[in-house]
Amino acid sequence: MKRILIRFNEKQVSEPIATEVLIEHKVPAAILSAHINSKGGEIIAEIPDESLDKIVEAFRKRGVLVTVPKLIDVDSEKCFSCGACVALCPVEAISIDNDYTVQFDKEKCVGSTCSICVDACPVRAIKSIKPNGGNHALNSKVKKI
Amino acid sequence: MSNQGRTRTIEEINQKIRSGDVQVLTAEEMKKLVESSGVEVAFKEVDVVTTGTFGAMCSSGAIINIGHSDPPIKIDQAWINGVEVCHPGAAVDLFIGATNMCKKQPYEYGGGHVIHDLVAGKEVEFRAMANGTDCYPRTSIKTTFTKDDINQFQLLNFRNCYQRYNCAVNSSDEIIYTYMNKLLPHLRNATFSGAGELNPLMNDPDYETIGIGTRIFLGGGPGYIIGEGTQHSPQNLDGTLMVKGDAKKMSPEFLRGASFTKYGTSLYVGLGIPIPILNEGLAKKTAIRDRDIFTNIVDYSVPRRDRPKFGKVSYEELKSGLITIKGKKVRVSSLSSIKMAKKVSQTLKSWIAEGLFTLTSPVERLPTTATFKPMRQTEEIPFVVSVMHPAVTCTEDEEIRAIAERIVTKSVNHIVVIDEVGKLLGIVTSWDITRAMAEGKTALSDIESHNVITAKPDEPLEIASKRMAQHNISALPVIDIEKKVLGIVTSEDVSRLLGR
Ligand code: SF4
Ligand code: SF4
DSSP: EEEEEEEEEEGGGGOOOHHHHHHTTTTOOOOEEEEEETTTTEEEEEEOGHHHHHHHHHHTTTTEEOOOOEEEOOOOOOOOOOOGGGGOOOOOOEOTTTTSSSEEEETOGGGGGTTTGGGGOTTEEEEEOTTTTTHHHHHHHHHOO | OOTTTTTOHHHHHHHHHHTOOEEEEEEHHHHHHHHHHHHHHHHHHHHHEEEEEEEEEEEEEEEEEEEOOOOOOSSEEETTTTTEEOOSTTTTEEEEEETBBBBSSSTSBBBBHHHHHTTTOOEEEEEEEOOOOSSSSEEEEEEETTTTTTTOEEEEEEEOSSSSSOOOOOOSSSSSEETEEEOOOOTTOEOSSSOOOOOHHHTTTTTTSETOOOEEEETTEEEEEEETTTBBBGGBBBBEEEEEGGGGGGOOEEEEEETTTEEEEEEEEEEEEEEESSSHHHHHHOOOOOOGGGEEEEETTSSSSOOOEEEEEEHHHHHEEEEETTTTEEEESSSSSSHHHHHHHHHHHHHHHHOOOOOOOOEEEOOOOOOOOOOOOOOOOOOOHHOOOOOOEEEETSHHHHHHHHHHHHHOOEEEOTTTTTTTEEEEEHEEEEEETTTTTTGGGGGGGGOOOBOOOTBBHHHHHHHHHTTTSEEEEEOOOOOBEEEEEHHHHHOOOOOO
């Protein structure tokens, strides 16, 4: 399974694009999270590997932005495997291996739409990444004084 | 082959450490050896067992002496990297408390981080103010320093190494942030702390070898036990230690500043104690397993000294990641690092094996009986139960008109909707009723709200009052754990008692 982020703009949200694409290609996709309002929205979906290309293609044809996001960043220098984040994760993306080292499965994580673990890390080793390139928007606003 | 009556002395062990013949195992290895070969063999073969724990220990801090400025200053108030440090003694002696927070970055940066930064060799910003005296005329100072610039830098922790700790859950409807970290509503997660079978005190629960003067692993360097910790409660298996060590010799890997969201800052401390296996009894004690160590599952949503408990659980279950509470599977994870606890015990083992660390006999034993008293309080604080009164109720099949009459005759603003056994279903206010009548509605189900904010009888009234303000409402039905309605508390009750 591959996780993709589908972003709709204001115009596209009123059309049932996601349903159309998935039905048309008969792909069993799991919707991990959906945040949509009249101004636009984001859906994070899991797509079987073999259908990935055609689905991405189909969305892009309709003018929808599709990316394969990295949703979480864990600073392995900082993390000391306390375990505080583990039981909080709703999709079991965090686990403890035999050696008591905490491991993140970045493919499973649903990212900034969840972020439950982020403020539970006592050494602030976890950052959730805004998939919509939030940093870029920030930079354009920041002016040097 | 029996070891009966045979013992070993600390001096004998130290001889072996010096000659490189010492047999030292980590607590983890010792347990395996006892299980496979028995206590007799383990006693014969093993001289020392190393233990370890790595947890957030809030009652930690450091004493520093920063030297005299010219002209000199007798510090009154001081800050390091914006964190207030206290001034408990002479002119330039200061104490950095792990839980003091930087006012500009509360909950994110605090005394624990300052200690970590200093240990890591970072430069810190220092600021102080004073009244000015004839001998110490200066009234303010600003400078920077590293650990190499200051005189003493001693870690001084008055409660470390809790023998075991609670397992925390939250039965309320909202996320709570506690010193046991983030607890999701409806028992959706559980947290615990402590290293279980690796914990030093669990491996010598009678304090046979652990006492004042015992040399230990502290924060990556050598340290000493200087007494029992505050709240030491050994009979309940809640022993604690007071320890000190030269922080200049410690390592930032084993002392970590910590931030607990909406709670505060702290310091993770790595602490390990070597247990000399002086007799067969100690070999047996160091074989203790996680399955033999139990702790309480405690409901942290009730902000009282004695919080309700959901039974007991073993460290074996806790470390498995899944526990069962009232028939429900709950995912659990630790706050203290078991990986680092193991690393502490392994590092201490290698120090001893390499002849870098010898053992000490305690000069005095720690108390094995002590009671931990609650605070003497001279003022009573009100609880919900002391002001709540019977709720005016109705059932879901009643007509709005009937309910309206009840509101008038009983002269109340809130009617609590209950089922046939008295459990909470919803709430309606006089305002809902008035509007419904104006709109010609007759069925209660059209106006009743099901998302009811409630209170528990044993909650402090203050907390219930805050909840009303937060949700902008004027009454809370009081319910028990089964959701049975016990009464109601209103904002008038609160203002009558708390005068607001
Ligand atoms: S952000 Fe959410 S899904 Fe991702 S690891 Fe953290 S808790 Fe799990
Ligand atoms: S809470 Fe932070 S330090 Fe602890 S295991 Fe998770 S990422 Fe690592």
